[in-house]
Amino acid sequence: MEITVRRLRPSELEEAVRVEESAIKGFGYLRDTAELFFSDSVGAMLGAFTGEELVGIAKYTVLPDRTAWLETLRVAPEHQRQGVGTRLYEEFVSLSRALGIETAAMYTGLRNVPSATLARKFGLDTAGKYREFQLSLDGVTPPEAETFEPVGEAEACALLAPLAERYEGYAVLNRTFMRMNDDVFRAFAREGKVLVSRESGSVMVFGNRFLERRSVQIAVMAGGLRACMDYAVKIGSERGVPQVVATAPLDDEALQSALESYGFRAAGDLQVMSGKIARVG
Ligand SMILES: CC(C)(COP(=O)(O)OP(=O)(O)OC[C@H]1O[C@@H](n2cnc3c(N)ncnc32)[C@H](O)[C@@H]1OP(=O)(O)O)[C@@H](O)C(=O)NCCC(=O)NCCS
Known part of the structure; x- marks a missing residue:
């Protein structure tokens, strides 16, 4: 039909x-x-x-x-x-x-064969593999946290560009994989999502693209990782959401182990797939 x-x-x-x-x-x-x-x-x-x-x-x-x-x-x-x-x-x-x-992208579960096969038929290919982590806030006492403040667009670009390689090119909020480039950094900054702690020199991309009642999300963190996670837990607790979500490149064992030792649990492996529109279809 x-x-x-x-x-x-x-x-x-x-x-x-x-x-x-x-x-x-x-x-x-x-x-x-x-x-x-x-x-x-x-x-x-x-x-x-x-x-x-x-x-x-x-x-x-x-x-x-x-x-x-x-x-x-x-x-x-x-x-x-x-x-x-x-x-x-x-x-x-x-x-x-x-x-x-010019560029198309989507994400899917690393083991979702139907979805990945369909994407490949249209010329999209794996551009990065990531692991999502979740930390339940159920019964958690909010920790003391450093003060994080939002930065402007220029500072956001200067702080985040050097982190792009470590994050394998993508910042992930609500499973939306955004290329770590100046256009995206500026958009994050305009939305107040690029935060720094002057105390420990830590930086994070933190917030939500949507589903604000379900979680708070750490897309990127660097510097004092514990300071970043403490801040996320504090804000998540204040907002009354059930969990903090963070995403790490599948190969970044150091970041994953920092998340796990803080109490995060691995919640699923994802891949972002992308391709050039000129070559798809
Ligand atoms: C992924 C999904 C959207 C595919 O939709 P669909 O209408 O079945 O796709 P199509 O009929 O257009 O399939 C096109 C091609 O994709 C691939 N494909 C689709 N389903 C497949 C499967 N179960 N196994 C292997 N390949 C598959 C095949 O290459 C297929 O071509 P073929 O039928 O000629 O072999 C559907 O399976 C779905 O809704 N899954 C659950 C939700 C989901 O996983 N969404 C993906 C984003 S997270």
């Missing part, structure tokens, strides 16, 4: 959530990101239909450095392997071409 793709309306949220829940049982978040996703005038919340039935969804997002980011790609199980994901990717490529965007 023919598959059509179009922008979804906010009134179609419940149908979209139904597709999400069927595709990734229990891990849905669309309901909590709906306000952001449906109000994005640049990147559409896409729906794939067979006839009148919504069978697949995907959010098209343009990141601050004009990378096209494909997220929340889900196809209802009974409609998988029938070309629905392919149609959503095709739309992703044609939207990118229309906007003159």
